[in-house]
Amino acid sequence: xxxxxxxxxxxxxxGITGTQGSFHTKLMLEYGTKIVAGVTPGKGKTQIxxxxxxDTVEEAQEKHSANASIIFVPAPFAADATLEAxxxxxxxxxxxxxxxPIKDAVxxxxxxxxxxxxxxxxxxPGIITPGESKLGIMPAHIFKPGNIGMVSRSGTLTxxxxxxxxRKNLGQSTCIGLGGDPITGLNFLDALRMFEQDPRxxxxxxxxxxxxxxxxxxxxxxxxxxxxxxxxxxxxxxxxPPGKRMGxxxxxxxxxxxxxxxxxxxxxxxxxxxxxxxxxxPELLMKLVSS
Amino acid sequence: xxxxxxxxKSILANYGIPTPRGELAxxxxxxxxxxxxxxxxxxxxxxxxxxxxxKAGGILFANSIGEVEEVAQxxxxxxxxxxxxxxxxxxxxxxxxxxxxxxxxxxxxNQSYVAIASAVGGMEIEEIATxxxxxxxxxxxxxxxxxxxFHANQMARKMGYVGNQLSELxxxxxxxYCVGMDYDVELIExxxxxxxxxxxxxxxxxxxxLDDNALFRHQEYKKRLLEGESELTxxxxxxxxxxxxxxxxxxxxxxxxxxxxxVMATLDTIQYYGGKPANFLDVGGGAPAEKIATALxxxxxxxxxxxxxxxxxxxxxxxDEVARGILEAKAKIGTTKPMxxxxxxxxxxxxxxxxxxxxxxxxxxxEEAAQRAVEISKHxxx
Numbered sequence: 001x002x003x004x005x006x007x008x009x010x011x012x013x014x015g016i017t018g019t020q021g022s023f024h025t026k027l028m029l030e031y032g033t034k035i036v037a038g039v040t041p042g043k044g045k046t047q048i049x050x051x052x053x054x055d056t057v058e059e060a061q062e063k064h065s066a067n068a069s070i071i072f073v074p075a076p077f078a079a080d081a082t083l084e085a086x087x088x089x090x091x092x093x094x095x096x097x098x099x100x101p102i103k104d105a106v107x108x109x110x111x112x113x114x115x116x117x118x119x120x121x122x123x124x125p126g127i128i129t130p131g132e133s134k135l136g137i138m139p140a141h142i143f144k145p146g147n148i149g150m151v152s153r154s155g156t157l158t159x160x161x162x163x164x165x166x167r168k169n170l171g172q173s174t175c176i177g178l179g180g181d182p183i184t185g186l187n188f189l190d191a192l193r194m195f196e197q198d199p200r201x202x203x204x205x206x207x208x209x210x211x212x213x214x215x216x217x218x219x220x221x222x223x224x225x226x227x228x229x230x231x232x233x234x235x236x237x238x239x240x241p242p243g244k245r246m247g248x249x250x251x252x253x254x255x256x257x258x259x260x261x262x263x264x265x266x267x268x269x270x271x272x273x274x275x276x277x278x279x280x281x282p283e284l285l286m287k288l289v290s291s
Numbered sequence: 292x293x294x295x296x297x298x299x300k301s302i303l304a305n306y307g308i309p310t311p312r313g314e315l316a317x318x319x320x321x322x323x324x325x326x327x328x329x330x331x332x333x334x335x336x337x338x339x340x341x342x343x344x345x346k347a348g349g350i351l352f353a354n355s356i357g358e359v360e361e362v363a364q365x366x367x368x369x370x371x372x373x374x375x376x377x378x379x380x381x382x383x384x385x386x387x388x389x390x391x392x393x394x395x396x397x398x399x400x401n402q403s404y405v406a407i408a409s410a411v412g413g414m415e416i417e418e419i420a421t422x423x424x425x426x427x428x429x430x431x432x433x434x435x436x437x438x439x440x441f442h443a444n445q446m447a448r449k450m451g452y453v454g455n456q457l458s459e460l461x462x463x464x465x466x467x468y469c470v471g472m473d474y475d476v477e478l479i480e481x482x483x484x485x486x487x488x489x490x491x492x493x494x495x496x497x498x499x500x501l502d503d504n505a506l507f508r509h510q511e512y513k514k515r516l517l518e519g520e521s522e523l524t525x526x527x528x529x530x531x532x533x534x535x536x537x538x539x540x541x542x543x544x545x546x547x548x549x550x551x552x553x554v555m556a557t558l559d560t561i562q563y564y565g566g567k568p569a570n571f572l573d574v575g576g577g578a579p580a581e582k583i584a585t586a587l588x589x590x591x592x593x594x595x596x597x598x599x600x601x602x603x604x605x606x607x608x609x610x611d612e613v614a615r616g617i618l619e620a621k622a623k624i625g626t627t628k629p630m631x632x633x634x635x636x637x638x639x640x641x642x643x644x645x646x647x648x649x650x651x652x653x654x655x656x657x658e659e660a661a662q663r664a665v666e667i668s669k670h671x672x673x
Binding site: 020075076099100101102103104105106107109110111113114125137138139152153154155156157158159160163180182183184185187207209210212213214217234236237238239240241243244245246247248249250251260276277278279 | 342397399400402403404433434435472475477502503504505507508536538540548549550551552553554555556558559560561562563568571573576577604605606607635636637656657658
């Protein structure tokens with residue numbers, strides 16, 4: 001169980017012959033992820049860690065009919081790679097690549113909507129259902145199977161908090177990195193809805209940051225729908241000055257919208273516990289889950 | 292990447308959007324010369340990349356060429372929000388009947404671009420949104436259809452225009468959308484877009500922010516960002532060249548970490564314990580020793596930094612590489628500034644061994660390390 005990916009997920013790796021692609025293919029295989037094929041144009045008929053490599057997604061699909069893809073293709077070509085996966089019927093696509101132009105991301109998301117496909121990322125560490133499958137670049141050892149759903153806009157900050165949960169014996173159902181860009185496939189609302197439907201997930205940790213209003217929308221949803229599972233939030237960027245982009249393309253405060261204060265206030269008024277520091281998350285969660 | 296007003300206006304003019312006739316000048320003489328090619332009265336506008344220029348006195352008016360020289364002199368010796376004014380844009384002053392707003396930006400929730408218009412312009416769009424939310428017209432653009440002239444006309448109609456004026460406004464909106472797509476903008480706006488006393492429309496001010504991730508398709512601007520004048524500090528330029536994300540802040544604790552979210556949380560934790568971060572620096576994923584060393588050099592080149600806090604949680608980043616980078620930089624720069632290092636994750640034991648053998652102490656918890664850094668920034672390394 002968990003959401004989006006599980007032990008039955010059969011994935012291809014696009015950009016499998018690159019440094020990152022091959023390195024993480026090895027780690028994903030070691031974790032038990034079913035990687036059935038790789039794709040790099042010009043590298044067909046080769047193999048990487050016993051995974052067959054094809055020139056096109058079309059050929060990989062003819063031979064392996066995968067249901068997911070993870071993309072490591074460089075930014076200028078990543079949109080094309082995603083469209084290739086979509087046109088060949090893949091319904092779950094994780095885009096690890098960072099620095100994809102907004103215009104390309106907008107086009108890809110529109111096509112994904114039409115194809116009824118789920119896109120995670122771009123600029124994401126990926127997704128992991130601990131003990132079953134990992135499509136991503138996160139260090140596996142900090143996660144353990146359990147019933148906390150995690151959704152986040154960042155990478156290492158998620159690892160920080162996941163490691164904290166694992167230390168306190170709070171395992172995870174699924175952890176999703178939405179991605180640090182302004183335009184991403186899934187948003188907090190989508191993840192909350194999926195965790196609501198997932199019987200294994202008992203509580204949700206939501207890790208947001210400055211920029212945009214998706215955290216605010218998530219807070220409104222939690223309040224208006226009387227979200228049935230406890231939620232703990234952490235928002236990074238309380239000390240960020242306006243007008244400065246804090247690393248992530250999406251992390252920028254412009255005017256009053258998108259500040260940490262605005263997000264924290266919305267969550268608090270929706271009854272969500274908001275952690276002051278990353279390490280406060282496990283404690284807050286323990287109080288909620290045990291009570 | 293922000294464009295200067297004069298850059299933005301010249302792009303708009305190339306796309307057939309009416310803008311006031313104008314010239315750029317970097318000294319009062321040039322300003323006078325520029326004005327002699329234009330019709331009085333004039334508007335003289337400081338070219339800086341900060342918002343709120345008008346309120347800060349960065350726009351002055353002149354009735355004669357002599358006056359242009361005078362006000363240009365004044366502007367060119369001025370600082371706006373700490374930024375020295377290096378050039379001024381002299382243009383023909385327009386006779387305003389009404390100020391409008393039109394812009395295009397992204398909408399995260401709809402995963403699309405959105406066109407925004409208002410018959411109340413001149414102030415910041417957020418101010419309009421607060422003061423007169425009913426006067427804001429939004430149109431989410433379906434990327435598969437684009438923003439067509441009939442969409443533009445529908446928006447002009449909602450702003451209260453008919454006939455010739457409607458179709459001229461529609462044409463301007465549609466042209467601005469083309470600029471936005473061709474130049475890969477994150478934000479493009481005409482504010483104000485002026486309706487003149489004779490019923491014409493002119494983009495009196497234009498703001499363009501290009502998508503940094505698309506600069507590979509716009510090399511001329513990438514070059515300007517790194518080599519020419521930009522809003523970046525020397526440290527920020529050095530960081531951009533080395534593929535590091537650096538933002539200058541105003542405190543005294545230098546910060547280096549891996550991952551934007553983690554670095555932001557590190558800054559927040561420092562502030563939580565009463566300290567003040569000097570910068571944001573994200574080395575990204577999988578940084579090798581040389582990159583860590585460059586990061587240290589950049590942060591330590593800020594004279595206000597009293598202590599350095601390095602917070603690494605290794606996933607793809609290897610702790611032993613980080614440790615080697617720290618020692619390499621220490622040896623090269625010969626710094627004696629105290630460092631607080633928190634290092635956990637991939638190859639953690641090896642990283643710790645390397646640093647401990649060199650006499651550098653390593654901590655395990657982010658909170659503990661943040662507290663220690665704040666203590667040193669306030670009371671020195673005891």
